[in-house]
Amino acid sequence: MSLVLECSTRRFKKSKSPAFRAAGITLLGLCSPLNLRKLVRMNLTNFLTVVVTSASMLSAASAESEVPSDSKYWQSAASTEQEAYLEEKLPPGIQVVATALDGPVYADAQGRTLYKWPVSALRNGSLGDRAFGPSNCTEEVLRTEVGFMSPYPAGLLLPYADESVSCVQAWPPVLASADAVEVGKWSLAERADGTKQWAYDGFPLYASNLDKKPGDVLGGTKISSGGDGGVVRVPVGPLPDIPPGFKVLTSSTGRLLVNDEEYSIYTWDGDEANTSNCVQECLHSWTPVRAPQIAADNGDWAIIKHPSGINQWAFRTKPLYTHNYDTRSRSFAGSDVQGWHNVYTQRAVTPPAEFTVQDADFGGQVLADSRGKTVYLYNCRDDSVAQLACDHPDAAQDYRLAICGNGDPEVCRETFPYIVADADAQSDSSLWSVMAINPNTGRRAEAGEEGTLHVWAYRQRPVYTYAGDQEPGDTDADAFGEFYGTRNGYKAFVLRDIYSNYAFRR
Amino acid sequence: MTHFWAGTTGSGVRSLALFFTTLAVAGAATAELPKPYQKDGRIGYVLTDKAWVIYEGDGLEAQCPQGLNASGVRQQFAELFPMDGDQEWTVKETRLMREGRMWHPETSEESFPYHDAQGEIAYGLNLDGKVDADDFMNPDGVAGVDNQLQRAIGCTPGWRSDGQFVHFESLFAIGHSYNRWMIEISGVDDLVNDDDVTVTTYRGLDDLFTDATGDGFIAGGTQRVDARWGENFIEETKGKIVDGVLTTEPIKKARVPWAMRFVGYYDVLDFQLKLNLTAETAEGIFAGYVNAEQWTNRLNRNWGSHHQSYGTVSAASEYRAMRRLADAYPDPETGENTAISGAAEIKLTQVYILHPDEE
Numbered sequence: 001m002s003l004v005l006e007c008s009t010r011r012f013k014k015s016k017s018p019a020f021r022a023a024g025i026t027l028l029g030l031c032s033p034l035n036l037r038k039l040v041r042m043n044l045t046n047f048l049t050v051v052v053t054s055a056s057m058l059s060a061a062s063a064e065s066e067v068p069s070d071s072k073y074w075q076s077a078a079s080t081e082q083e084a085y086l087e088e089k090l091p092p093g094i095q096v097v098a099t100a101l102d103g104p105v106y107a108d109a110q111g112r113t114l115y116k117w118p119v120s121a122l123r124n125g126s127l128g129d130r131a132f133g134p135s136n137c138t139e140e141v142l143r144t145e146v147g148f149m150s151p152y153p154a155g156l157l158l159p160y161a162d163e164s165v166s167c168v169q170a171w172p173p174v175l176a177s178a179d180a181v182e183v184g185k186w187s188l189a190e191r192a193d194g195t196k197q198w199a200y201d202g203f204p205l206y207a208s209n210l211d212k213k214p215g216d217v218l219g220g221t222k223i224s225s226g227g228d229g230g231v232v233r234v235p236v237g238p239l240p241d242i243p244p245g246f247k248v249l250t251s252s253t254g255r256l257l258v259n260d261e262e263y264s265i266y267t268w269d270g271d272e273a274n275t276s277n278c279v280q281e282c283l284h285s286w287t288p289v290r291a292p293q294i295a296a297d298n299g300d301w302a303i304i305k306h307p308s309g310i311n312q313w314a315f316r317t318k319p320l321y322t323h324n325y326d327t328r329s330r331s332f333a334g335s336d337v338q339g340w341h342n343v344y345t346q347r348a349v350t351p352p353a354e355f356t357v358q359d360a361d362f363g364g365q366v367l368a369d370s371r372g373k374t375v376y377l378y379n380c381r382d383d384s385v386a387q388l389a390c391d392h393p394d395a396a397q398d399y400r401l402a403i404c405g406n407g408d409p410e411v412c413r414e415t416f417p418y419i420v421a422d423a424d425a426q427s428d429s430s431l432w433s434v435m436a437i438n439p440n441t442g443r444r445a446e447a448g449e450e451g452t453l454h455v456w457a458y459r460q461r462p463v464y465t466y467a468g469d470q471e472p473g474d475t476d477a478d479a480f481g482e483f484y485g486t487r488n489g490y491k492a493f494v495l496r497d498i499y500s501n502y503a504f505r506r
Numbered sequence: 507m508t509h510f511w512a513g514t515t516g517s518g519v520r521s522l523a524l525f526f527t528t529l530a531v532a533g534a535a536t537a538e539l540p541k542p543y544q545k546d547g548r549i550g551y552v553l554t555d556k557a558w559v560i561y562e563g564d565g566l567e568a569q570c571p572q573g574l575n576a577s578g579v580r581q582q583f584a585e586l587f588p589m590d591g592d593q594e595w596t597v598k599e600t601r602l603m604r605e606g607r608m609w610h611p612e613t614s615e616e617s618f619p620y621h622d623a624q625g626e627i628a629y630g631l632n633l634d635g636k637v638d639a640d641d642f643m644n645p646d647g648v649a650g651v652d653n654q655l656q657r658a659i660g661c662t663p664g665w666r667s668d669g670q671f672v673h674f675e676s677l678f679a680i681g682h683s684y685n686r687w688m689i690e691i692s693g694v695d696d697l698v699n700d701d702d703v704t705v706t707t708y709r710g711l712d713d714l715f716t717d718a719t720g721d722g723f724i725a726g727g728t729q730r731v732d733a734r735w736g737e738n739f740i741e742e743t744k745g746k747i748v749d750g751v752l753t754t755e756p757i758k759k760a761r762v763p764w765a766m767r768f769v770g771y772y773d774v775l776d777f778q779l780k781l782n783l784t785a786e787t788a789e790g791i792f793a794g795y796v797n798a799e800q801w802t803n804r805l806n807r808n809w810g811s812h813h814q815s816y817g818t819v820s821a822a823s824e825y826r827a828m829r830r831l832a833d834a835y836p837d838p839e840t841g842e843n844t845a846i847s848g849a850a851e852i853k854l855t856q857v858y859i860l861h862p863d864e865e
Binding site: 112123145148150151152156158159161228275306327359360361362363382398399403404405406407411415468476479480483484485488498500 | 577580583595596597600603605610647683684698712734736739765771806807811
């Protein structure tokens with residue numbers, strides 16, 4: 001059953017409203033709020049009939065929302081698209097490994113991703129490594145907080161103060177043999193015990209004890225960090241093989257191609273292979289990305305002649321454009337136009353089918369569960385001198401429990417429920433997995449443990465919804481926790497943010 | 507009223523000049539909406555400054571006779587967990603315990619002193635149509651003003667006119683277009699006296715139109731309506747203009763963006779406007795009720811414990827005051843009021859509002 005409301009005057013349609021959509025109400029024309037109310041009053045009988053009839057549809061409202069497989073954000077597991085990179089001389093044993101989100105990264109002989117720890121300022125001091133300086137990740141046993149995050153003082157005993165944890169246990173240095181020789185950007189840093197540690201661009205390198213197999217990047221990401229989230233580790237990789245004038249940014253959905261001012265690059269379905277059909281009216285909204293006269297084709301990249309006579313870049317045979325109406329960098333606005341698409345060197349693989357994509361009031365889109373409730377990621381780094389991650393089930397859960405439930409696991413489960421999965425559910429994406437969790441402790445459950453919950457996890461961290469979110473697209477727990485949820489708290493799984501440069505929240 | 511950071515600082519002479527210019531414009535506009543700012547009887551304004559407003563004309567000694575609240579996050583921590591002795595404190599029993607209280611506040615009694623603001627005068631409007639014992643008078647002597655928020659936060663430094671929130675909330679709002687809130691008055695025959703106008707609220711998409719200093723805002727800019735993401739910010743009500751002052755009928759729930767870096771808004775219940783209009787500016791207040799839970803959620807998300815420490819704010823303590831002084835929207839089960847009355851001082855600058863069908 002459906003009801004059509006037609007507005008005789010301008011201005012807004014409420015077709016996005018889940019209640020209208022679920023009730024099968026279609027709005028024609030542009031309706032002002034008063035017009036809408038009048039229309040609803042006029043059609044009250046029909047409206048109520050529709051609502052009653054459609055009550056069962058409300059819970060299925062999200063079924064009409066975008067599902068990941070329809071989305072512009074991801075690629076299928078069958079896709080072979082991967083980012084090409086510039087090869088450079090490597091020390092023996094160092095290799096390049098393809099990863100699902102961060103593109104190619106350097107790895108050691110065992111395939112473990114390599115990370116750097118660049119120095120960064122916190123509120124009360126700086127931590128990390130300086131380029132061409134010594135490693136500050138040591139074997140010192142960590143007992144107390146360093147007090148750099150404000151407003152809390154130094155000297156508080158860490159949750160693992162009695163467990164003899166050190167920085168190097170969590171971040172084993174990538175050691176070089178005694179006769180290792182520096183090559184290209186690869187240099188050698190001397191550790192306090194006299195051993196040599198590989199460094200890249202001057203930054204000492206580490207592996208993460210969270211990474212278990214080649215391609216894992218569980219110790220960090222290339223997504224830029226806001227600072228107050230702690231001094232983070234960043235995976236190190238080769239430069240993308242792109243012409244001058246372009247950049248590749250790690251986003252929440254893959255490696256996004258932008259120009260050197262970080263404005264998005266687009267392709268058009270109306271073009272043919274290495275041929276642009278964007279002329280006349282099309283050029284009012286789109287500008288071909290110009291290629292210089294002296295450039296040459298290279299790999300995925302070709303120079304084509306636009307009908308106007310200029311040289312234009314094409315990527316994987318698709319001519320490239322910028323969108324004249326993009327008012328902010330990293331935009332997805334051009335992809336709202338039928339037939340136009342953002343460009344990635346590689347996208348993340350589609351999340352499990354039960355997830356949905358929802359418009360959010362903050363101005364963008366979020367990943368949501370099957371009911372349309374926003375998915376949240378939990379972030380945590382302790383305030384020790386090593387800034388260790390506490391955002392995964394193998395770490396102390398005290399931090400998370402404080403924020404989600406005032407220390408009470410039961411309150412946590414009510415406030416930030418896990419997203420429960422079938423125990424045998426599978427994901428095409430290596431970023432997603434089903435994890436067995438003891439909900440009382442927040443840690444991994446032992447095999448056969450009573451009360452075990454099987455939950456969806458992203459990058460080996462459980463994901464959550466928030467009880468306070470009432471409607472699809474609500475994000476009332478985005479920035480819920482210390483320092484906007486970056487230090488110890490929750491952030492929405494944001495796919496797109498039209499207003500700010502925080503599009504790819506970390 | 508509050509002195510905003512942007513648009514007014516160091517601009518006394520400029521403001522005075524603008525005032526007289528505005529008077530001249532208003533005087534010349536008694537018959538019709540002054541051009542070039544009108545279009546089809548419509549005039550739009552975009553928000554440039556906002557702050558929850560505390561009347562400070564009584565003086566600090568009268569308003570806060572016990573002194574300002576001096577027990578913010580940092581002070582409470584220091585009192586509970588002295589670090590100068592031999593005792594070793596754990597992260598869990600100190601920092602995380604306090605963060606837990608902040609994110610999951612409760613109404614049980616606490617040992618920290620908390621002072622409510624005193625006095626009989628507050629900015630605001632009569633939201634419930636009654637003149638109650640705990641109501642205020644506005645500075646013009648009109649009784650029945652509902653503004654319990656002033657009692658709750660009026661003696662906390664961070665919220666006062668020289669506190670950090672007035673400064674930062676406008677600063678971030680200017681730079682973050684998510685906060686681009688607008689009103690459009692339509693059906694306007696006369697900007698000075700018109701007994702039947704329609705007021706519609708929107709969220710805009712664009713940056714503000716500033717002068718060469720970057721501190722002042724210029725009339726005549728354009729704002730596109732955020733019709734897709736900002737749908738829930740669109741509300742409509744009726745109003746009237748009397749002697750250049752716009753007042754509106756209540757909007758049951760008006761969503762006002764209030765984000766610093768990330769997301770946030772207030773759902774202001776029984777929302778009303780009272781604005782002095784000129785062709786170039788609209789200045790005055792909005793008033794309404796805010797749910798105490800939402801208030802605390804927004805406070806914590808916009809301003810965590812580090813930022814609350816700037817102005818001796820403690821969300822955990824403030825929540826108790828909010829719930830104690832809440833004066834509307836009783837919980838159907840407990841009967842306890844859930845929302846608190848208040849008012850915000852706002853400044854808006856004329857802008858051409860571009861609707862989707864006009865782009």
